[in-house]
Amino acid sequence: MNGLVTLAAAAGEVKGGEAATFYLLAPIAVICAIGMVWARNAVHSALFLVVTMLCLGVFYVLQAGPFIGMVQIIVYTGAIMMLFLFVLMLVGRDASDSLIETLRGQRMTAVLLGLGFAGLVATGLYRALGNLDSVGLTQANSVHGGNVPGIAALLFTKYVFAFEVTSALLITAAVGAMILAHIEKRPDQKIAQPERMRARFAPDNYPGPKPGPGVFANSTSVATPAVLPDGTQSERSMSKILPQRELTAAEAAPKGTEHQ
Amino acid sequence: MDDKLTQFGQDVWWLVLAKVLLVFVFLVLMTLFAIWYERRVVARMQVRPGPNRVGPAGLLQSLADGLKLAFKEDIMPKMADKAVFFIAPVISTTCAFTAFAVIPFGPTVSVFGEKTPIQLTDVPVAVLLVLACSSMGIYGIVLGGWASGSTYPLLGGLRSSAQMISYEVAMGLSIVAVFMTAGTMSTSQIVDAQKDTQTLTLGGFDLTVPGWYAFLLIPSFLIYAIAAVGETNRAPFDLPEAESELVGGFHTEYSSLKFALFFLAEYINMVTVSGLATTLFLGGWRAPWPISLWDGANQGWWPLLWFTIKVLLLLFVFVWLRGTLPRLRYDQFMRFGWKVLIPLSLLWILTLAGIRVVQGSDLTVQARLAVVGGPILVALAIWMFWPDKRKAIEDPGVHGVDAAGRIGGTEGFPVPPLNLEVPVSPRAQRVLGERETVSTSKES
Incomplete structure (x- = not known):
């Protein structure tokens, strides 16, 4: 963290700390990006993506954008990926993708095309930006008295219209999602706490928890009904899905094995 | 603004190491102390002694418990996702420790001839760093719940992720007011901004209040305090580990050192939110009023003491809440977060921004009154004429009994409905067990 302050304030030549952080995190980011594609388990895949996004956040901080870096970590890794994970966890932990190819040769083509695309982008970027020295980062961060006030000044003056339009779009999307997911219930369909309570204490309903199977019985097997204090067997103690096992005659x- | 920040990041390497060590040792000691403190305080509230055997007044109890945990068997559940199961407590603990790196402990001091502030580091977005760490810390809990491969931990993990995300929104919004007032997100500068006492003029009276944002921004402080309890999964918001519903919640399957790491992370999170509350709202390491009259109070190593005392007082509130309040129901809890805390925060931010705009402008007194009073009048009018959805309570039609079913006004006795059919007592149907009569006369 120590080098970051000076870096955020003045980003000129690549300093030792910056370079070390970059060369430490860049391989991790790339490996996790590949791992995201390769992982069979959906949750592992999401976790790899989380690490990649975390690395990207640190890269933003390195490149004199501390605010955007932190927001990347809070919003993308903290909130959005968490929602992804939330859904994936509910899908079930053993759900993996099936590996049967439905299109012949699709995987090979995808790998070739992907490599080609990556090569093109990398060469293009390298030729365009390889020998470029970043100029004006220090000035951009200091003209309004810091990184955060600088972003605020731009957002609320020059780009205020775009900012408002984007936020209106996002709010519309959020409201739309809520409406689509909302299930309207008539007032008489809602079961509120008082109704539940009344139903619980209504006649013919035993309000207490069911006795566990095997309570006071001769056997602790789950198939043995509990014996109530008055000696009768409690049918409620047995799970309904368990077959009632009764011995045939x-x-x-006697099988003739007893001692005479 | 950044000239104050340049004093960070200039330390020699051994000083950085020493500060890292200081933060680490502070947090571990605070955890060990806080566990003992919590158990003793709760015991006191419940009129029993609490741990008092190990060490003086039981102070070493948590150390003994920690050692015991370390020597326990480490059980890996059969259904567990091994890698994730292992890494989840590590994520939790790492994030908890990292967040404390930007909390200021004190002013600039001299250590072996080196001038340095008692704070590991500070960045222009320091408070966001704490929020980022806490949002990453949720992963530990969620993954721990998922990787256990069993139902209760999964439910606990889901609950906790929903809860922490919701309450982090409220927490972030409550901090926005501090940013607006202090004009910075760096922790050391926020402490600096609360240095001076403020003079409020209320109807001719001059009130001198401390510059603490807890006084200036009371709504923010209250919202932060509530959200912090939700964020740290503490009672009465400890739904992820509600033992009456979910056994142990996300850490049901954890044992030995992995469980200890989760435990450590929970207590460090408590210390962190308390430290952040101290920094943002309670003047940070600066001495409170009677002590601040002494000139040396805010110099040298003394502020470390004031900071620790403030944190301990906030921790006491956590324990107090736990000892007093029952656990909330989950839907009520989420409704409270989304429908009460977050709208209140937004409204308060809007109000504060309005106040600041009015303060900054050169308006006449009438114009100011119009600007302030107009929205209040509109809000009042809306509130007055809002259609009431509640049905009027039916009059029971009995002389002397009011609509609420009471005799003698609102303070009177509630009366049972007069058409009530008294049910047959269940005891009347009980079959009485009869004993065999035993003769008492002596027979030969």
Whole structure:
């Protein structure tokens, strides 16, 4: 963290700390990006993406944009990926993608095309920006007295219209999502806490928890109903999905193994 | 503004190491102390002694517990996702420790001839760093719940992720007011901004209040305090580990050192939100009023003491809440976060921005009154004429009993409905067990 302050204030030549952080995190970011594609398990995939986004956040901080870096970590890794994970966790932990190809040769073509595209972009970027010295980062960060006031000044003067339009779009999307997901219930369909409570204490409903199977019984098996204090067997203690096991007369009959 | 920040990041390497060590040791000691403190305070509230065997007044109890945890068997559940199960507590603890790097402990001091502030580092977006760390810390809990491969931890993990995201929004919004007033997001500068006492003029009286934002921005402070309890999964908001519903919540399957790491992270998070509350709202390491009259109070190493005392007082509030309040129901809790805390925060930010605009402009007194009074009048009018959805309570039609079913006004006795059919007592149907009569006469 120590080098970051001076870096954020003045980003000129690449200093030792900046270079070290970059060369430490860049491979991690790339490996995790590949891992995201390769991982079979959807949750692992999402986790790899989280690490990549975290690395990107640190890169933004390195490049004299501390605010955007932190916002990247809070919003993207903290909130959006968390929502992804939320859904993935509910899908079930053993759900993996099926690996049967439906299109012949699709994987090979995808790998070739992907490599080609990556090569093109990398060469283009390198030829365009490879020998470029960044200019004006220091000035951009200091003209309004810091990185955060600088962003605020731009957002609320020059780009205020775009900013407002984007926020209106986002709010519309959020409201739309809520409306699509909302299930309207009539007032009489809602079961509120008082109704639940009344139903619980209504006649013919035992309000307490069900006794566990095997309570006071001769056996602790889940198939043995609990014995109530008055000696009767409690059917409520048995799970409904368990088959009631009763011995047939043949099974119950002595098998001749007892000592005479 | 950045000239104050340039004093950070200039330290020699051993000083940086020493500061890292200081933060680490401070947090670990605070955790060990806080566990003992919590158990003793809760015990006191419940009129029992609490841990008092290990060490003086039981102070070493948490150390003994920690050692015991370390020597326990480490169980890996059969259904667990091994890598994620292992890494989840590590994420939790790492994020908890990292967040404290930007909390200021004190002013610039001299260590072996080196001038340095008692704070590991500070950046222009320091408070955002704390928020980022806490949002990454959620991953530890969520992944721990998922990787256990069993139902209760998964439910606990889901609950906790929903809860922490919701309450982090409220927390972030409550901090916005501090940013607006202080004009910075760096923790050391926020402490500096609360240095001077403020004079409020209320109807001819001059009130001198401390520059603490807890006084100036009371709504923000209250919202932060509530959100902080939700954010740290503490009672009465400890739904992710509600033992009556979810066994242990996300850490049900954890044992040994991994469980200890989760435990450590929870207590460090408590210390962190308390430290952040101290920094943002309670003047940071600066001495409170009677002590601040002494000139040396805010110099040298003394502020470390004031900071620790303030943090301990806030921790006491956490314990107090736990000892007093029952746990909330989950839907009520989420409704409270989204429908009460967040709209209140937004409204307060809007109001504060309005006040600041009016303060900054050169308006006449009448114009100011119009600007301030207009929205209040409109809000009042809307509130007055808002259609009331509640149905009027039916009059029972009995002399002397009012609509709410009471005799003698609102302070009177509630009366049962007069058409009530008294049910047959269940005891009447009980079959009485009869004993065999035993003869008492002596027989030969």
